[in-house]
Amino acid sequence: MSAPRRRIAFLLAQLGADATAAFEKAIAPLNVTASEAGMLRLVGRQPGITQKAAGEHLGVGPSRVVAVLDQLEQQSYVERRRSASDRRSHEIHLTTSGTRLLAKLRPIAERHERTFTEMLNGAELDQLGAHLETMAAARGLSLDVHRNTHDRS
Amino acid sequence: MSAPRRRIAFLLAQLGADATAAFEKAIAPLNVTASEAGMLRLVGRQPGITQKAAGEHLGVGPSRVVAVLDQLEQQSYVERRRSASDRRSHEIHLTTSGTRLLAKLRPIAERHERTFTEMLNGAELDQLGAHLETMAAARGLSLDVHRNTHDRS
DNA sequence: TATTGTTATACTCTATAACTATA
DNA sequence: TATAGTTATAGAGTATAACAATA
Numbered sequence A, B: 001m002s003a004p005r006r007r008i009a010f011l012l013a014q015l016g017a018d019a020t021a022a023f024e025k026a027i028a029p030l031n032v033t034a035s036e037a038g039m040l041r042l043v044g045r046q047p048g049i050t051q052k053a054a055g056e057h058l059g060v061g062p063s064r065v066v067a068v069l070d071q072l073e074q075q076s077y078v079e080r081r082r083s084a085s086d087r088r089s090h091e092i093h094l095t096t097s098g099t100r101l102l103a104k105l106r107p108i109a110e111r112h113e114r115t116f117t118e119m120l121n122g123a124e125l126d127q128l129g130a131h132l133e134t135m136a137a138a139r140g141l142s143l144d145v146h147r148n149t150h151d152r153s
Numbered sequence C: 001t002a003t004t005g006t007t008a009t010a011c012t013c014t015a016t017a018a019c020t021a022t023a
Numbered sequence D: 001t002a003t004a005g006t007t008a009t010a011g012a013g014t015a016t017a018a019c020a021a022t023a
Helices: A008-030 A034-045 A051-058 A062-074 A096-117 A122-138 B008-030 B034-045 B051-058 B062-074 B096-117 B122-138
Strands: A078-082 A090-094 B078-082 B090-094
Touching (some): A008 A034, A008 B008, A008 B096, A034 A062, A034 A078, A034 A090, A034 A096, A051 A062, A051 A090, A062 A078, A090 A096, A096 B008, A122 B008, B008 B034, B008 B096, B034 B051, B034 B062, B034 B090, B051 B062, B062 B078, B090 B096
Antiparallel strands (some): A078 A090
16 A cells, blocks of 8 residues: 555654653663763773764764763763874773673663563564564664674674 | 563664654755644644643643744744633634645655655554554553654644 | 743753864 | 864753743
């Protein structure tokens, strides 16, 4: 059918906003925002990543990267190190306390995922995940930021 | 599977944000934001709705309702009328040109929906839509009432 | 006293342009 | 010249509190 009576895009917008708000709320006790948590995960997975590369992965501009890193660095969760090969660029690394924070974030993210998926069974989630990944790939969204723990396959 | 899946909520957040951004971009030529489009559609469906009720339907606060309506009224797409029964409240109505704008919005929203669904076949979309609706219902998101501003027609 | 809408304020996120220091 | 990062600024969206008119 070419006349779309379905409301997929609308449902995605609704559920996506709800997921983001719920995640923000879940991690608020750790005094980090979703932006900061996303950056922490990325840096944990790719230590030494440059700010430019981080911005591309996260889909945000350079000035937003600066703001997020300023916040994280001020709380001593990450540090910027000037690259030896190209002194214009900064390599971002987790500190010990950043690594500890990331470890605390993981179970919260898992619980968050469970609250969003508990109403569907395993087969349904496999279908849903496959379709969402197909859509995300077709839309050119990068998907690797979140897969940094045990489910890399 | 007992290991928590950690990708569905993330995919929803990513795709939801992408859907919202794409819709904004699609309607930009009409010089309306997604907030304004959502309000227009609500008022089209429920002429005479009060600002308070509109805010509840759209999931935004009173001051946001004022800002969106100020914008729409300034462009003569809607008008506020004091309620005869309760002179504290305003009843919102589309103007002729607001109705015309709403009619132009509809095919754009349909094209937007197709853009987000063209990579899946009909059976896959049926599955996906059913699962998303199950999730939305479990999350307490209304399927009939539009609670956020990133709406399609 | 409570409610509807308004105004004011502050904070987050996004986007852009100008600037610096390197290359 | 071009690039990586920084700074400044502006806009949209959100949240909250104080306020006027009305109930």
